[in-house]
Amino acid sequence: MAAMRQAGEESAHILIVDDDDRIRSLLKRYLAENGYRASAAANAEEARELLASMAFDLLIIDVMMPGLSGFELTEKVRAASNVPILLLTARGLPEDRIEGLERGADDYLSKPFEPRELLLRAANLLRRAGPTHPTRRTITFGECAFSPARGELRRGGEIVKLTSGELALLRALAQKPGEAISRAALAEQTSAAMERSVDVQVTRLRKKIEKDPRAPIYLQTVRGVGYALMPD
Template identity: 75%
Template sequence: MEEEAAHLLIIDDDDRIRTLLKRYLSDHGFRTSVACNAKEARALMASVDFDLLILDVMMPGETGFELTRSVRAASNVPILLLTARGLPEDRIEGLEMGADDYLSKPFEPRELLLRVNSLLRRTGQARPEKREVIFGACTFSLGRSELRKDGDLVRLTAGEASLLKALAQKPREAISREALAEQTAAGMERSVDVQVTRLRKKIEEDPRAPIYLQTVRGVGYALMTD
């Protein structure tokens, strides 16, 4: 399945700039959300894992510099600062706070797009995986370790989620019970068997005759994706 588009959060107190950036970046394939101040941005970030923040420096209340320092203390999400203050000391201050890049207003939208793409490429290894695997009525997101069946969220334990992720990363490939025990911190092969039994009850129509989470005799298990 094609990788999901990166999700950007645009934080600027200027309605016009927010609207223009949202439209421009959406037209270039990104998912976009907007916030008019730091408080609104915090509320969004509490419920959504964004791939990159585009943050205005001069905002009423908590400034972009202050929000950058706060976000960086808890997250490695890339931050691109926008500001009308183009002095070298302002740029240095932003970078010292933890920003990854800095663009002075006014700017060409094309330059912003190039910088966004550059940041996403540079931090690609750190960003959550967006890939999903599908098997029957189920969809599993590797990035979120989230399983849905017929569109409904299926509750997984941490052990079940880590096991399913290990199998989903190598779809249709037999993985030994020993390797699964090591990758999922299950500790023992018997623990892997228990997790598989539980997962089958959540995935399969008939857990006693599994179609998707199959036993590979003499080896281990394989997830048979579509």
């Protein structure tokens, strides 16, 4: 039975991060059967690559994974994004739930779980995120309009070609329009090798969105912090 969803939730894009092939496959199919778009990653590294190239409305993350744990991935995502996060774990101890919430998770579900309960919790998180979630709207600045969900930038109505690095940077900045985001946080979210790589991407992106890249209006430098995207 499909869960009852609020308007706009049917198109929500959910990322499942779990190293268990069976659970990952089952969840992806179950979410798709209930009207959601679903993508999957087997570990934190794959998840971060997907996050750098696509926008998601909800993350479902397993805690116990090789490499970066679900706790660590949650903390890194939360440093630069407000996307809702639901943690899954085979450990149901109170201290584990507390650590997950402290790292930035919004909800917590112990394994084994009923798929119906996961669906309801996902719907609740999406509803709380509301229709103004950054991935659901188009951000305009000057002649430009950017849709994080589609990964599409238009200038004067014409599509502007972006590299994967430029798209990841613009999406990261669009998550918090008008707010300064540190170079370190942008490097983490865009998988840039170092903070200087962020500076290079900013320079290139300014050439595509600013009338005068040397005197930027929309992609501004915030001294001592990093960068901010200033919408209309």
